[in-house]
Amino acid sequence: MRLEPGNNLRAKALLFDMDGTLLISKAVIERVYRRWAALHGLDPEVLLAASHGCRTIDTVTRFCPPGVDAVSEAERLAREEREDVAGIVPIEGVVEFLRSLPRERWAVVTSADRGLADVRLQAAGIPLPDIIITAEDVSAGKPDPEGYAKAARLLGFEPAETIVFEDAPAGLLAGRNAGARTLALATTLRPDELAGEDWISDYRAIRAREEGGDLVVGIPG
Template sequence: MYAQGDVDPPVAVRAALFDLDGTLIDSEPRSRALWRRLFTSHGIECGEDMLDGFSGRRSREVIEEHLARFGRHATADQVREELTALNGEPDLPPVRLVPGAERLLERLRRDEVALAVVTSGGRRYADDHLTRCGIAGHFTTVVSAEDVTHGKPDPEGYLLACRRLGVAPGDAMVFEDSAAGLQAGRRAGARCFAVGRAARTPALYRLAERAVDDLAQAPVIGSAEASRRRTGTGAAG
């Protein structure tokens, strides 16, 4: 279990599975502004505690949970369409890469670590932001909300990513910033890294094996076999 101040030795893995929002990209200000705008446009109070509960979850599940508050004639599809339309408004906060994300991804690719994104967002949303941030080419696969029946904290998304990459969950490291995501990773049987706000929140980083605020400092490397291939060391055959 992680303890602040520890100097962690490197962890060798075959795959690294990343949440998107709050883990690879800093979308939290935009996401909170978007949800607040949706709810307040319907006269629904939306406080910080309520917004905290949306983190790491699929928009469909959040909307269905609160659907009755939008009126008896509202449907989940209608509210989702409204949310999608609001996302196009130009005055929302911008989305940026989190510190160290690109450096870590480049290092893991050099070490022959298979990379995937497992997000609670939709596929179009994920592809758009990965492309805009210049990191789409790093990933072998993206598991989005449309690919699973059950969202985080259910492990379905992480298990699917492992199957697509051809690795056992125990050989994968999950990077997450939310309780729902960390619980999903643990339930899948993967190792977990708490990042961003999760690394600064005791209740969250206790769910992880490791924690780091800057992704570039994450002590994760490829397998010993991949390292030998890359450096040309090892026994001659």
Template sequence: MIDLDALAGRTFDAVLFDMDGTLIDSMAGSLQAWARWATEHGVDPAHLADLGGRPAAQVVPALLTADRVADALARIEHLEHEVAADGIELLPGTVEALAALPPDRVAIVTSCTRTLLAARLAGSRLPHPREIVTFDDVEHGKPAPDPFLLGAQRLGVDPTRCLAVEDAPAGLASARAAGCTTLAVGDTHPHDELDADAHAPDLSHLRFTAGPGGIAVSLT
């Protein structure tokens, strides 16, 4: 489904991209890692479905007792590093979208830790912008507004003048709470779970145009 009506005639000072499911496809490897982790820790994998888009540091404490959390976090980090090393695909339109945006007007805002981010960047060869916000950079991760507020702050722009591009309910909630306009992409979650101002299947359907008045988004 494509619905860009809410973006028609509007411009933005910056674009804040989620990474996994938005710019890169790490889903298969991540699901494999989490399934193995769940088996090892006696967790019903069905319990993971409602926690998508949240950082591991929020997911693990919700599923295990406090005395098991530290070791379990270290284990999922290790498993996700292993699958990231096997290679990660760039999603359609990623390279074109990042190339169209000025370096000082784009950031990645991710729930990854710094070390997992580095592994996935290496595995995907993502042409990453210079500003990246990870889970380690904020006190509260998605769905709290902190990640997108920090992304806007680092770019020196008002979050209400930012477009946040996300694929997960938690990320969209985080962006909305920060005051950003939201654009949902991808197929990692059912469409009816993605509460956003605009929707597109992926970035290949979009054209980002930077001009004196700001950044406009249109159909390709």
């Protein structure tokens, strides 16, 4: 259900996905994947639906036609995404929210590679944390919990002591698989598709404060 005023969540640290959670990059992703789908005769809607929250190499490997080198194709798509920042914007209120957090208590965990993550975070004006886990840092992408578990422990906490902010099914599942509490952004999924999830539309109303060694996250009542 939508996070209501006074419904506070407690954690030691906060872990954030990037695309659809900190910033909107949907237009770029659609341009790149639709071109690739057309090149190989793939259904772009099926491809895009499956790509949400997943590493490029995982998506390309899944859909790559026989005889086509998936690694080379994934590298080419990554280059195209790094070169295209048109339409990338921060989610409303996110910059102010992140700046209110202690730097050592949050991290980014994204399916993008490090070069792409840097490009997009800079394009959206997102402040950079000390810890950013990207595609190169894990052996398995979301919904595998490796990325979130690794980020939590690098911050000095267990995954169960964190809140994972996510927008896509694969990422929400990765957070739960890690043992974290999840808070969804209603950017990729509609509110009616978020049954059973705590969710917010953006960051304009949400606040975080330190209390008894915890971060208390919620909407003031």
